[in-house]
Amino acid sequence: MPSLGDNAPESGLEGGRKRATINDIARLAGVSKKTVSRVINQSPFVRDETRERIEAVIAEWGYAPDPQARGLAFRRSFLIGMIYDNPNPQYVVNMQLGLLDGMRGSGFELVVHPCNRASPTFLADVRTFVERQKLYGVVLPPSVSEDDRVAKLLNEIGCAYIRIASVELDKPENMIVGHDRMGGAQAARHILDLGHKRIAFISGPDSFRSSHERRGGFEAALAERGLKLEPSDIIQGAYTFESGVACGDELLKRTPRPTAIFAGNDEMAAGVLQSARKAGLNVPADLTVVGFDDFQIAQAVWPPLTTIHTPTREIGRMAAEKLIDAEGRERRERREERDPARTEPNLVVRESSGPAPSV
Amino acid sequence: MPSLGDNAPESGLEGGRKRATINDIARLAGVSKKTVSRVINQSPFVRDETRERIEAVIAEWGYAPDPQARGLAFRRSFLIGMIYDNPNPQYVVNMQLGLLDGMRGSGFELVVHPCNRASPTFLADVRTFVERQKLYGVVLPPSVSEDDRVAKLLNEIGCAYIRIASVELDKPENMIVGHDRMGGAQAARHILDLGHKRIAFISGPDSFRSSHERRGGFEAALAERGLKLEPSDIIQGAYTFESGVACGDELLKRTPRPTAIFAGNDEMAAGVLQSARKAGLNVPADLTVVGFDDFQIAQAVWPPLTTIHTPTREIGRMAAEKLIDAEGRERRERREERDPARTEPNLVVRESSGPAPSV
DNA sequence: CTGAAAGCGCTTACAG
DNA sequence: CTGAAAGCGCTTACAG
Numbered sequence: 037m038p039s040l041g042d043n044a045p046e047s048g049l050e051g052g053r054k055r056a057t058i059n060d061i062a063r064l065a066g067v068s069k070k071t072v073s074r075v076i077n078q079s080p081f082v083r084d085e086t087r088e089r090i091e092a093v094i095a096e097w098g099y100a101p102d103p104q105a106r107g108l109a110f111r112r113s114f115l116i117g118m119i120y121d122n123p124n125p126q127y128v129v130n131m132q133l134g135l136l137d138g139m140r141g142s143g144f145e146l147v148v149h150p151c152n153r154a155s156p157t158f159l160a161d162v163r164t165f166v167e168r169q170k171l172y173g174v175v176l177p178p179s180v181s182e183d184d185r186v187a188k189l190l191n192e193i194g195c196a197y198i199r200i201a202s203v204e205l206d207k208p209e210n211m212i213v214g215h216d217r218m219g220g221a222q223a224a225r226h227i228l229d230l231g232h233k234r235i236a237f238i239s240g241p242d243s244f245r246s247s248h249e250r251r252g253g254f255e256a257a258l259a260e261r262g263l264k265l266e267p268s269d270i271i272q273g274a275y276t277f278e279s280g281v282a283c284g285d286e287l288l289k290r291t292p293r294p295t296a297i298f299a300g301n302d303e304m305a306a307g308v309l310q311s312a313r314k315a316g317l318n319v320p321a322d323l324t325v326v327g328f329d330d331f332q333i334a335q336a337v338w339p340p341l342t343t344i345h346t347p348t349r350e351i352g353r354m355a356a357e358k359l360i361d362a363e364g365r366e367r368r369e370r371r372e373e374r375d376p377a378r379t380e381p382n383l384v385v386r387e388s389s390g391p392a393p394s395v
Numbered sequence: 396m397p398s399l400g401d402n403a404p405e406s407g408l409e410g411g412r413k414r415a416t417i418n419d420i421a422r423l424a425g426v427s428k429k430t431v432s433r434v435i436n437q438s439p440f441v442r443d444e445t446r447e448r449i450e451a452v453i454a455e456w457g458y459a460p461d462p463q464a465r466g467l468a469f470r471r472s473f474l475i476g477m478i479y480d481n482p483n484p485q486y487v488v489n490m491q492l493g494l495l496d497g498m499r500g501s502g503f504e505l506v507v508h509p510c511n512r513a514s515p516t517f518l519a520d521v522r523t524f525v526e527r528q529k530l531y532g533v534v535l536p537p538s539v540s541e542d543d544r545v546a547k548l549l550n551e552i553g554c555a556y557i558r559i560a561s562v563e564l565d566k567p568e569n570m571i572v573g574h575d576r577m578g579g580a581q582a583a584r585h586i587l588d589l590g591h592k593r594i595a596f597i598s599g600p601d602s603f604r605s606s607h608e609r610r611g612g613f614e615a616a617l618a619e620r621g622l623k624l625e626p627s628d629i630i631q632g633a634y635t636f637e638s639g640v641a642c643g644d645e646l647l648k649r650t651p652r653p654t655a656i657f658a659g660n661d662e663m664a665a666g667v668l669q670s671a672r673k674a675g676l677n678v679p680a681d682l683t684v685v686g687f688d689d690f691q692i693a694q695a696v697w698p699p700l701t702t703i704h705t706p707t708r709e710i711g712r713m714a715a716e717k718l719i720d721a722e723g724r725e726r727r728e729r730r731e732e733r734d735p736a737r738t739e740p741n742l743v744v745r746e747s748s749g750p751a752p753s754v
Numbered sequence: 755c756t757g758a759a760a761g762c763g764c765t766t767a768c769a770g
Numbered sequence: 771c772t773g774a775a776a777g778c779g780c781t782t783a784c785a786g
Contacts, residue, residue: 055526107762125484148495148505148507332692427772
């Protein structure tokens with residue numbers, strides 16, 4: 037067999053002009069195109085000897101089926117959509133990278149679709165997007181994932197989907213569940229281990245499930261050690277830097293002041309740092325601050341934030357694999373790799389947390 | 396004409412089961428599908444009366460041509476690729492949003508393709524991506540945009556492309572040129588206006604054109620006021636936070652110390668802030684720090700960074716429009732909107748810059 | 755296990 | 771200005 041590329045069409049006289057089609061392969065292998073189609077689609081109903089001959093021709097010519105033609109015949113494209121409204125760039129990029137990791141070598145491509153859940157045409161837009169592109173499937177990160185109307189729509193139009201969320205909102209085959217609750221508990225234990233008693237929590241917006249889960253885990257772990265947050269110890273932010281500053285201001289003017297603040301995400305924690313600086317407080321000597329997510333901001337800020345690292349990219353990879361595998365693809369082996377621990381959050385201790393001040 | 400959606404197929408007995416095809420529209424309008432195709436493709440060779448009749452049927456049934464079928468016949472998809480290796484999440488997300496802005500309503504979709512320019516299979520990968528998906532066109536942000544091999548390849552395989560870069564590297568129709576040079580000059584003038592004399596510059600890596608342009612603009616504006624940077628006043632970073640810390644450490648231990656540092660991007664400027672804090676220096680009293688980009692980090696850091704805002708999203712919008720319009724689409728009107736000033740960088744003064752210390 | 759026919763939903767020549 | 775035929779590169783029934 038000639039080496040690849042030696043007499044591939046690209047190097048011939050008509051260099052790169054035309055790619056081989058299923059008809060070329062069929063002719064060259066002396067079979068019908070239907071049989072070539074069978075080996076492309078891994079049908080078991082092909083004699084080994086025939087399959088090998090066809091595969092050799094395919095390899096020799098560097099043939100790859102046209103996804104557009106295949107899609108037209110299948111009535112379904114080889115496109116996977118990511119429909120999202122998460123405002124954090126790093127989350128978005130990490131999620132995209134993770135999805136791409138899971139899609140690598142599969143022949144699928146990723147189409148990105150930011151959206152606005154508050155728009156009156158939101159659902160119609162999603163529907164148009166999915167139907168017009170005949171999407172193979174879609175991945176929904178929070179908070180789109182938390183919108184049952186979207187899941188209902190997708191079910192109606194028969195589009196495969198994976199919801200990424202911090203609680204099991206749907207059938208297991210449609211879910212990748214994060215462990216925000218566990219992360220909240222890790223934060224609580226860390227703060228408790230440092231000896232803090234006056235502890236406050238800045239939650240994210242109510243509309244995010246993660247917000248409730250992080251809080252729930254935090255409060256549960258506190259309760260395990262006999263500590264209970266008063267309603268006044270819990271204050272609501274918006275997952276933004278500015279809201280972190282505002283909540284910090286509010287909390288730090290109190291008497292007695294909390295000695296530790298757990299913020300629902302890094303941006304708000306960074307805001308608390310800002311607020312503490314304005315108040316002339318020293319972190320971590322006077323105040324411990326713990327964030328959540330471990331995005332870049334956690335390290336760019338001073339002091340660098342102790343935070344809960346969440347494996348966004350890994351979760352994305354699992355979501356894509358689940359979507360693709362769902363249809364009975366190979367690479368079942370990879371399942372082994374899927375160590376659940378890899379999707380668990382973990383505490384990263386940096387310099388914004390320290391022992392409770394001995395008052 | 397019945398109102399849209401009233402007796403559209405979705406609401407019929409076979410609710411949502413089947414979308415109208417070109418054949419349905421042709422039959423309903425009493426013409427051949429070729430004529431429907433003509434109105435879809437805005438051919439001038441259709442009698443007005445015929446066109447209106449067809450358009451009415453199209454509107455009534457909410458018909459939209461299948462991009463996959465159209466792509467197969469056209470031998471070209473309605474997909475636009477973004478091929479990039481820029482490591483900054485905010486840049487990537489803003490660029491994606493800008494491209495999407497420019498594509499809105501056009502029927503095109505965005506396929507993202509991060510890549511590694513150092514990979515031995517890099518060019519082959521790009522080629523496979525473009526050819527297999529029969530991409531309508533691709534947008535190349537830096538530093539992929541600066542790779543002439545990519546442009547050459549794209550020309551060879553006849554794929555439309557737009558290079559986004561800080562210098563005119565290609566024919567105008569293939570370029571969106573940023574104004575990094577102007578931004579560098581703005582930084583210089585600001586620092587000069589504050590009375591600084593001992594000024595240092597932290598450049599990005601040599602492999603980024605923006606790095607040279609920002610420096611070039613900075614030095615030129617300095618020269619206009621009779622100031623010249625010594626080679627030792629220029630130090631090279633890597634556009635990363637860590638490199639900013641390292642360069643800051645290096646610069647701040649000198650005697651005499653610079654009173655102002657212009658860093659080639661915000662991340663490095665944030666690093667300098669960190670370094671200054673370690674050295675016990677007060678910003679801006681002892682040291683002025685100016686960044687470039689105006690990404691989120693510029694505001695999260697303390698003190699908030701004076702920096703050069705670059706309109707990444709707007710540039711992305713222009714790139715997408717140029718790619719699509721290039722093929723002779725309508726919306727020429729929009730051209731008017733294209734105020735060149737909107738793509739220019741501009742100085743954002745925050746708290747990291749102040750008058751030169753009176754030593 | 756393999757193939758000939760028809761079709762997916764469009765467009766490109768080619769006529770008229 | 772309009773249309774009938776053939777084709778884009780695949781797959782789905784249906785035979786054998």
